[in-house]
Amino acid sequence: MIEVQHLTKQYGAFTAVEDVSFTVERGEILGFLGPNGAGKTTTMRMVTGYMPPSRGRAIVAGYDIFEQPIEAKKRIGYLPETPPLYPDMTVRDYLTFVAKIRGVPRAERRSRVDTMMARTHVADMAGRHCGKLSKGYRQRVGLAQALLHDPDVLVLDEPTAGLDPKQIIETRQLIRELAGNHSVILSTHILPEVSQTCQRVVIINHGHVVAVDTPANLTARLRGSETIYVLVDGGGADVASALTAVPGVTSVAVTGTDAGALACEVASHTGHDVRRDLAAAIVGAGWGLLEMRPMRMSLEDIFLHLTTEDSAEQPQIPEEHAVHG
Ligand SMILES: Nc1ncnc2c1ncn2[C@@H]1O[C@H](COP(=O)(O)OP(=O)(O)OP(=O)(O)O)[C@@H](O)[C@H]1O
Ligand SMILES: [Mg+2]
Structure with a gap:
């Protein structure tokens, strides 16, 4: 469903992402885990076609995101790090506008917007201006916006950032429900998020993929x-x-x-x-x-082992599970 091949991004002389490759199957939730500045947002912008890569390519639902961007983007829902809301529009007007530009037929727009507002729990804010929403509500409207056209692929950049604990649980639940016939890439720097939500995790640090595996395997394999x-x-x-x-x-x-x-x-x-x-x-x-x-290694320990420089003395992932950038 998603094939990322050797994606590289250079900002001038600085390489933010280097040779990142991974795939996501239909129905799978892939966690993209890394500390601040690791290159998560940069990778997601390239996968969704919002920024061209310096090298490499991304194929989404069979379409190359840079060669067939219109076809590819139709099948992608993207929640950027900062949701792209229009401050002067009400939540309902904004979502209706997005439904229109996303090609939802006029007759279906109202019910689609209502459904998504209910699923993301923003219905009580339907008449509020986007610019006056709290951070958590902006995030939820951002999620509703990504789901409106029922895309095959969802790319969510820190979807639970700014939400309260109850909302975090509801959002994770919603993402798991959506995974059934969607493919999801979800970035986070919160470890419990990947073990609770994702089937597979890509760990990225300084623009390089340091490991790809299931949360359970990573734990087991690292116990040298x-x-x-x-x-x-x-x-x-x-x-x-x-x-x-x-x-x-x-x-x-x-x-x-x-x-x-x-x-x-x-x-x-x-x-x-x-x-x-x-x-x-x-x-x-x-x-x-x-x-x-x-004593089992927590994902927290694994993450530290994989992303700290002095990990040489620590148990290493066996070669077949390690991905070197
Ligand atoms: N437009 C830009 N120009 C120059 N450098 C950039 C630009 N955007 C990002 N970077 C740099 O690229 C690196 C990766 O940034 P990116 O935003 O992808 O990280 P991230 O993993 O999403 O981090 P966070 O968890 O803080 O969101 C960082 O060092 C960042 O400073
Ligand atoms: Mg980011």
């Missing part, structure tokens, strides 16, 4: 070594050395105490399940094993 949390009661200073002596354990870090018990993070080689031996060592020494659980 396993870390297990244990809470040991009654062992005192001997705990660390006793646990280090367990076969397969590579390091033990005492991270704190919990009501007199010692909290430790025990690292081991991948594929070497040390839990049984750890438990035996602790209980065998006459100590209490109050808690034991694997």
Whole structure:
């Protein structure tokens, strides 16, 4: 449905986006995750045809966005970073105007506008001037505007920015519903957003794609070594050395105490399940094993590993899952 091939954007001598490639299937929600300035908005502007690339191309619903822009744009709904509202128009007039230029037949315009206002929860603001809307309402009207012509492809640049928590949940729900027969690219710098909404995530930093995978796979693949949390009661200073002596354990870090018990993070080689031996060592020494659980890397950790320069010492994504820019 969307094919992005080697997109590159240079602003003068500065390369904002370099050699970005990915695809989005029908019905799929792709998360575009990266810190401020990573190149998310720049990529979305190129994919939607609002800005020409320096190199590369984007094919949307079978049409090259730069060679057949009219056909391609008919099939795209775009929520830009700043929704393009006309301040002096009321919400209803603005959406009706957009429906008209988007080619919605006259007879259907009113009902289409009403439906979209209801879906995006802006009906109570129908008579308000766009220029007088709060940030959250501007964002919702922006979303309504992107959906009016029922496009195959939705490109949403930070769709939940500025919304209150209830609206964030409703908007994510709406996006998931839309995904059924639409393809969605959604940019965000909020990690929970991708794990809650997206099937696949492209992580971008400094204009380069650093990883493409499912949120779950990224988490699993990045666990180069396993870390297990244990809470040991009654062992005192001997705990660390006793646990280090367990076969397969590579390091033990005492991270704190919990009501007199010692909290430790025990690292081991991948594929070497040390839990049984750890438990035996602790209980065998006459100590209490109050808690034991694997420590999973959060998407937050993954993101930091992938986007910080000194990630060389950190677990790396295996080659087949890494995409180098
Ligand atoms: N018109 C422009 N001229 C020069 N540089 C630009 C222009 N637009 C963007 N940039 C630069 O390109 C880089 C990528 O910007 P972009 O807006 O795509 O980032 P982003 O990932 O959307 O960030 P944010 O999360 O802050 O929205 C930034 O370093 C930005 O300063
Ligand atoms: Mg942006």
